[in-house]
Amino acid sequence: MKRVLVLLGVMLLLAAALGAGLATAGGLRRVSLRPDWNGQRRLVVLLIGSDLGPPARPGNLLRGRADAIHIVAVDAKRKRATIVDIPRDSYIFGSKVNAYLSTRGPDGLARVLEDYSGLEIDYWAATSFAGLRRMVDAMDGVPISLPRSMYDAGSGADFSTGRQRLNGEEALSFSRNRKGLVDGDFGRTRNQGRLLRAAHGRLRDHRWDLPALTRLLGTLSRNTETNIPARKLFEFAQLGVSIKRSDVRHVPLSGGVGMVGLESVVYLNPGGAFADIRAGRIGR
Amino acid sequence: MQITRVSDVPQANSVLRGNEPQSGGRIKRAVRKAARREVSRLQRYLNATFVEPRTRGTRAPLRALLSARARRLLGPRDLRALTLRGGPPIQGGRRTRARARVVVLHAGLRMTAVTVTYNAGFSLLRGGAPQRLRQQGSMVFLPRAGRWRADHVAVRLFRQRQPGNDRRDKGSS
Numbered sequence: 493m494k495r496v497l498v499l500l501g502v503m504l505l506l507a508a509a510l511g512a513g514l515a516t517a518g519g520l521r522r523v524s525l526r527p528d529w530n531g532q533r534r535l536v537v538l539l540i541g542s543d544l545g546p547p548a549r550p551g552n553l554l555r556g557r558a559d560a561i562h563i564v565a566v567d568a569k570r571k572r573a574t575i576v577d578i579p580r581d582s583y584i585f586g587s588k589v590n591a592y593l594s595t596r597g598p599d600g601l602a603r604v605l606e607d608y609s610g611l612e613i614d615y616w617a618a619t620s621f622a623g624l625r626r627m628v629d630a631m632d633g634v635p636i637s638l639p640r641s642m643y644d645a646g647s648g649a650d651f652s653t654g655r656q657r658l659n660g661e662e663a664l665s666f667s668r669n670r671k672g673l674v675d676g677d678f679g680r681t682r683n684q685g686r687l688l689r690a691a692h693g694r695l696r697d698h699r700w701d702l703p704a705l706t707r708l709l710g711t712l713s714r715n716t717e718t719n720i721p722a723r724k725l726f727e728f729a730q731l732g733v734s735i736k737r738s739d740v741r742h743v744p745l746s747g748g749v750g751m752v753g754l755e756s757v758v759y760l761n762p763g764g765a766f767a768d769i770r771a772g773r774i775g776r
Numbered sequence: 777m778q779i780t781r782v783s784d785v786p787q788a789n790s791v792l793r794g795n796e797p798q799s800g801g802r803i804k805r806a807v808r809k810a811a812r813r814e815v816s817r818l819q820r821y822l823n824a825t826f827v828e829p830r831t832r833g834t835r836a837p838l839r840a841l842l843s844a845r846a847r848r849l850l851g852p853r854d855l856r857a858l859t860l861r862g863g864p865p866i867q868g869g870r871r872t873r874a875r876a877r878v879v880v881l882h883a884g885l886r887m888t889a890v891t892v893t894y895n896a897g898f899s900l901l902r903g904g905a906p907q908r909l910r911q912q913g914s915m916v917f918l919p920r921a922g923r924w925r926a927d928h929v930a931v932r933l934f935r936q937r938q939p940g941n942d943r944r945d946k947g948s949s
Contacts (some may be wrong), residue, residue, distance in 0.1 A: 519858035523913070527845035545947030546794035553792060621790055700930045702914035703783075706879045706891040713881075714793060722787050722883035728917055730928060738918040 523645060524700060529568040529731040534772070537564045537720075538602050538616040539688070542593060545620025554717055558593040560667065560684045565769040571735045572775020574694075575686040576609075576765050577744040579677040583757040584608050593618075598717070603676070609766040615720045623715035624667070625660030625750065627691070630711035630712045633657040634690040637667065644672030663687055677758055682744035689740055692732065699733035739775045777874040777896065782811045787883040789944040798884060799909070810887040811878035814917045814924060818892055819843065821866070822911070825868045826898045827861050835859050843918065843925035857911075857933040864903025872897035872908075877902045897936075908936035 529535075543549060544556025561578040580590040585604060592601040602613040619627065630632055644650075649669035651662070657664055667687050674678030676713040698705040709729050713722065720728060747760040768774070784807045788798060815838065824837035832836055835855060838847060855861045874896035881889040895912040913931030917924045 521853065521933040523852065523857045523929055523931045523933075525842075525846045525849045527843065527849060530845065545792055610850070620792060626791075659902055685894045702891050702916050702928060702930055703877070703893050706881050706889055706916065707783070707785055709889075710787055710881050713787035713883075714789050717789060717792060722886065722896045723888050725917065726788065726881070726889045726916060726928070 517621075526730055526734060527700070529727065531727070532567050532614070533567065534769075534774070535566040535568055535731075536611050536613050536769070537566070538562075538598070538605060538613050539564060540593060540598060540601065540616060540618035541684070542618050542620055542626065545622055548621060553618055553623075554598055555594050558590040560681070561589060561601075562685060562688060563605065563606075563611065563613070565611070565774050566731065566735070566776040567619070567772065568731055569573070570775065572741075573735050574738045574741045574743060574765075574769060574774045575683040575685050575688055576762075576769075577742075578605070579665075579745065579747075579760070581677045581682045581756060581758045582745075582747070582760045583750075583752060584760070588755065588757060591663045593681055598719075599684075603698055609762070611766060615715045615718065617718035617720065619716050621668075623666055624672065625664050627660070627712055628658065628663040628716050629695040630708055631661035631691060633659050634663055634687060634694055636686060642666070642670040642672050646671055660708075661765060669733075676749075677745060678744065683740075685742050685744055687738070689742055692735070692740060693737045695729070696733045696735075696737060705729065735775075741776050777815055777822075777876050777894065779811060779876050779878060781877045782808055783877075783879045785879055785881045787881060787888060801845035802820070803882065803885060806885050806887065806890045807880045807882060810882075811881050811892075815876050817879060817892075817924065818891045818894060818915065818926075819874070822829040822874070822898075825869065826866065826900060826909070827871055832859050832869060835861060837885050841915075843920045843928070845920075846925070846927050846929060850904055857931065860861050860902075860909075864905075866900050866902050867904070870899050870937055872899055888919075891915070891919065894917055910934045910936055 539562040540558050541560030542553040542556035543559045544551035545553040559580055561580060564573060564577040566573045582589045592604050598616045598618055604617050606613050635657050638651055638653055641653050642649050642651045647668040648665040649672055667684045670676050670680040699707060709725055713725055743765045743766060745760050746760050748756050749758055819833040821841040823839045824831040826832055838858060876892050876894040879891040880887060891914055898909045900907045900909060911931060911933045915926040916928035918927040
């Protein structure tokens with residue numbers, strides 16, 4: 493057995509030497525330059541999925557209700573990120589958090605979450621159902637691994653167990669499904685966070701295919717309302733793709749459920765999620 | 777350098793409000809102008825690095841090509857690939873066929889990123905021996921303090937067989 497291993501090792505070394513020789517003969521040289529982010533060290537972005545937006549739900553998406561709310565904190569120097577999922581039914585300062593988008597707009601929602609979390613939100617970005625669908629399709633789908641099957645006629649979610657690539661329509665169903673999950677709103681929000689991580693992975697796949705990355709950024713930009721300046725978009729993308737998938741921490745917030753009047757609400761228990769970000773403990 | 781294709785990628789998000797992004801004649805002209813401008817910048821760098829007697833083999837042409845942030849990342853290996861520094865001196869050179877495809881990201885009339893994917897060949901005389909080189913890859917040009925410079929670079933340099941044979945060496949493919 494030992495001899496076989498030694499022989500295998502020698503063969504591998506020979507193959508490596510031969511490969512190196514060939515590369516030298518061809519004079520192959522590569523240059524891969526991607527400058528570091530030169531803005532602030534910590535960046536906090538609020539991501540919002542609105543329930544309004546044409547064609548299915550005409551109206552201003554910035555005045556809809558927020559069906560998906562996620563805070564993404566990035567440590568630009570250490571190239572790490574944390575995604576915090578906030579259930580839409582969370583009861584914050586006397587109202588469901590999803591209503592703040594319709595009553596105060598994205599800036600107002602950001603201020604409420606700043607007060608709640610103690611974080612300073614630098615930017616926000618919002619999309620609609622159709623926007624999410626188009627973005628996922630432009631990425632050629634996103635890979636998701638499901639520990640158990642999922643079915644919900646209302647959202648259209650019908651997925652078997654295991655790894656699969658979701659197209660835009662399927663990704664939308666996956667992120668909207670609540671009734672087919674044992675933990676309801678918590679589970680739905682957690683799945684949205686998983687979708688975000690998967691989308692980040694797809695964006696990172698294109699980090700050295702620069703024409704594809706440019707086209708993808710165009711699609712993301714066309715399907716998002718944001719206060720990130722258009723001229724800064726590529727720099728944000730450079731920062732995003734420089735973060736390894738394994739350095740993204742996903743924190744689905746937990747809590748309890750209750751009733752306020754006739755409405756079912758979530759009482760959040762953020763634990764140390766926001767304190768960690770405030771203390772600079774971002775990512776894994 | 778021949779531009780074989782210019783793709784126009786709008787950032788305007790009017791599609792979210794149910795409208796198509798603007799794509800009028802003025803925008804198309806501005807997109808083509810930006811594409812030509814950055815391809816010219818790339819071509820000037822290629823000529824200065826591989827052909828011009830005064831500047832070839834030096835790192836001077838990189839100043840007009842790369843952003844300050846990108847230049848700070850340059851290591852010896854990058855310099856060898858971008859300027860041929862560290863090898864035999866270039867005694868003579870001429871450009872052979874070069875082609876480029878361009879993707880322009882824009883918010884209306886404001887251009888925000890220009891990505892040039894190119895493939896350029898050169899016939900050089902280095903260290904007394906003729907040599908054919910090909911540089912190919914992509915560069916993203918971004919506006920930096922009012923100047924457009926390449927900020928994100930993914931480029932490869934190949935040495936090809938002797939003149940008269942346009943095929944790549946086996947090891948470099």
